[in-house]
Amino acid sequence: MNREALNRFWRIVAILIGALFIYAGVVKALDPVRFAGDIENYHILPWPVGVRLAFYLPWLEILCGLALIFRRLYSGALVLVLALMLVFIGATISAKARGLDISCGCFGHVSDQLSFAWHLVLDLVLITALVLLLFRQRALSRVAG
């Protein structure tokens, strides 16, 4: 793959991840009360904290998604999206380990039918892509700087 094709490939990956996060954010922002219930189901945070996060996280996801698509605040968005994914995967594993049978709430209730294994696979693919995008961005910044 030549350099230009490689650039284009990673650009498309970033846009796809951005679109995914916008979608996930919009679905949750449309029904924050339901998302608060999903956070509550993890039994990690007290309700007063979870319900506030339910109003905040969807907008953070939307902004990060837009940043990835339009390449504004791009590096910051990559770090935040990666952090969100790591927190989410940690919470999911922790819930599973405690025997909680819950909907992740990640794409509203659209993802209710996804099994735990599929969630993990999807998350790991996303995390890998984000890490690679981050390394690539840092390398490009070094070259530019």
Place this chain on the structure above:
Amino acid sequence: MKAMLRQSFLLLALACLPAVGQALYYRDKVSWQSPVAASDMVTLAQARAWGGNAIWIDARPEKEFDQQHVPGAVLLNEDRWNELLPQMLATWSPEKRVVIYCSSESCGASREVARRLREEARLQNVFVLEGGWEGWLGRKK
């Protein structure tokens, strides 16, 4: 690295703006201190005292409902909402109180069913049972 952190903080701060706006819009529609407002919860003793004036709704999965449930309870969960709601509404009348339970105190299904009954079916007098099915079994022991 510095730029990365600066951008992250900027995004974190920017997300506060729409979040605060939306939270203000929802300020009277959300229970900020507990998952269910205390007035929407009911203890087992209270619910039993309502006797025939209460409709019991089991919000657990059908398999668990089939194994055992509160006598007279009607199954209504989110998996088969559209199919089960009309059946539940056929047993409902305005003077009756609706008591919803799921597996335990911490499960979310009863809260969710209660919310949908209030918002979508426009029912009033909808209550979530404290302790859920576990609480019911505990009292029987």
